[in-house]
Amino acid sequence: MMNQRQLRKTLSGFYSKKFDTGTDLLTHVVQQIVGHAGIEITGGRVWRLRTAAVAYELVAQVGSIHKIRAHYRIRADRYAMFKRLPKQRTMVLRETDRYLRRRGILRYSATGVGDVVKVRNIPFYQYILSFNTTLNKDQIAPTLDIISIVVSNMLTSLRNERQGTQYKKALDKAREIQQSILPDGALRFHHYEIYGLSVPDKIVGGDFFDYIISDDKDRLSIAIGDAASKGMVSAVQAFYISGAIRMGIGFQTKLISLVHRINLLTHRMFPSERFFTLVIAEFTNDAKGICLYVNAGHPRPIIFHADTRETEVLESTGTIIGPFPEQSFRRESAVLGKGDILLLYTDGLMEAMDAEENQYSEKRLAEDLVALHSRSAEEIAHAIVERVQLYGARGKNHDDKTIVVVKRVVRSSTSTSP
Numbered sequence: 001m002m003n004q005r006q007l008r009k010t011l012s013g014f015y016s017k018k019f020d021t022g023t024d025l026l027t028h029v030v031q032q033i034v035g036h037a038g039i040e041i042t043g044g045r046v047w048r049l050r051t052a053a054v055a056y057e058l059v060a061q062v063g064s065i066h067k068i069r070a071h072y073r074i075r076a077d078r079y080a081m082f083k084r085l086p087k088q089r090t091m092v093l094r095e096t097d098r099y100l101r102r103r104g105i106l107r108y109s110a111t112g113v114g115d116v117v118k119v120r121n122i123p124f125y126q127y128i129l130s131f132n133t134t135l136n137k138d139q140i141a142p143t144l145d146i147i148s149i150v151v152s153n154m155l156t157s158l159r160n161e162r163q164g165t166q167y168k169k170a171l172d173k174a175r176e177i178q179q180s181i182l183p184d185g186a187l188r189f190h191h192y193e194i195y196g197l198s199v200p201d202k203i204v205g206g207d208f209f210d211y212i213i214s215d216d217k218d219r220l221s222i223a224i225g226d227a228a229s230k231g232m233v234s235a236v237q238a239f240y241i242s243g244a245i246r247m248g249i250g251f252q253t254k255l256i257s258l259v260h261r262i263n264l265l266t267h268r269m270f271p272s273e274r275f276f277t278l279v280i281a282e283f284t285n286d287a288k289g290i291c292l293y294v295n296a297g298h299p300r301p302i303i304f305h306a307d308t309r310e311t312e313v314l315e316s317t318g319t320i321i322g323p324f325p326e327q328s329f330r331r332e333s334a335v336l337g338k339g340d341i342l343l344l345y346t347d348g349l350m351e352a353m354d355a356e357e358n359q360y361s362e363k364r365l366a367e368d369l370v371a372l373h374s375r376s377a378e379e380i381a382h383a384i385v386e387r388v389q390l391y392g393a394r395g396k397n398h399d400d401k402t403i404v405v406v407k408r409v410v411r412s413s414t415s416t417s418p
Contacts, residue, residue: 004146011150022155023048026127027060029151034063043132051119056128065132066104076124085112086123090144092137109133111144113151149275149323153228183211186378189220190285193409195377197385198402206234207346207402210242212249220283221249224404226346227276237274255282259294259329266322275322279344289336289408294329296321299347304369306339311366342406343369348399352392360391377405
């Protein structure tokens with residue numbers, strides 16, 4: 001089975017702008033899911049809420065399933081699962097509808113997608129996707145959660161893109177917001193030379209980075225994140241998260257507590273399909289070069305070790321921020337010796353594709369770091385972004401690209417606020 005990040009990227013690749021309605025988009029996505037061997041789903045149905053009738057209507061059925069009559073409806077207010085789904089998102093239960101049971105449907109795996117709307121003061125999902133699979137409940141439930149999040153985001157993107165020119169002014173404003181939260185790229189902090197760079201794919205992007213120096217100038221926190229949304233929504237989310245990080249660090253909140261609180265705030269403030277990934281790394285003016293970090297579902301940072309000319313990756317210490325309020329996070333540490341380099345980046349770099357759909361990959365980024373290690377942090381950042389852009393110039397997969405390079409230099413330097 002795919003891991004969460006692989007599944008999210010695979011599903012995102014099913015998105016298409018050519019559809020005029022959400023129903024058409026969902027039918028296409030379910031067809032792609034059913035046809036993809038790695039997802040292990042053999043059939044699926046799309047149900048749409050008809051608010052006037054207070055019922056879910058079958059609008060599509062795909063793959064290896066027991067066929068039921070077209071446009072079959074189930075009363076939403078009389079079917080317990082429909083009422084429970086907005087609270088649980090995904091359910092795997094025995095079928096209770098008599099007609100469906102006669103058709104041989106004894107169990108179902110269902111997940112809600114789209115907006116949650118109220119009909120007669122009862123919340124219901126705009127759409128429900130139900131699937132056939134040989135996986136058990138524990139195996140399929142996390143997969144359906146990710147499907148729900150990503151597909152809901154697709155519906156939001158489709159709705160936003162249909163607004164056309166009416167959305168342009170909002171995007172221009174979002175660009176102003178995004179630019180306002182990004183610090184100057186260059187920073188010197190004691191023994192560290194740092195440079196950050198963010199290149200949005202469109203007018204605005206979902207990436208951000210930030211530097212926060214403590215009042216006593218002895219602690220530096222570097223944050224880098226990637227919001228799953230696009231356009232103005234992503235800029236607003238990045239602005240909110242960046243502000244929350246700055247406030248938390250300003251109150252000297254411990255790293256794990258900070259990320260946990262940000263996760264809870266994001267869960268409360270944003271729909272769960274608008275999640276993001278995040279790394280926060282902390283440095284102090286110590287002789288050993290210790291770096292403390294939390295990685296919440298973000299691409300793995302890479303360290304180049306000058307003494308061995310080898311690279312090391314830093315694993316995730318928690319899952320994505322937003323959808324899962326009870327998620328716990330770990331703090332880990334790494335050591336940067338003299339001449340060592342830490343590379344923080346968003347997935348737009350390693351997942352850039354050439355014309356044959358080959359990804360740039362984490363491996364190539366590590367090789368770039370080895371090849372460029374003698375250069376300054378600024379030169380390394382610009383060189384890697386240029387290599388990635390050239391590699392993906394003829395590819396179809398384009399995304400925001402953000403990079404922060406931290407190099408431990410031999411000489412000491414006083415810190416400078418970003």
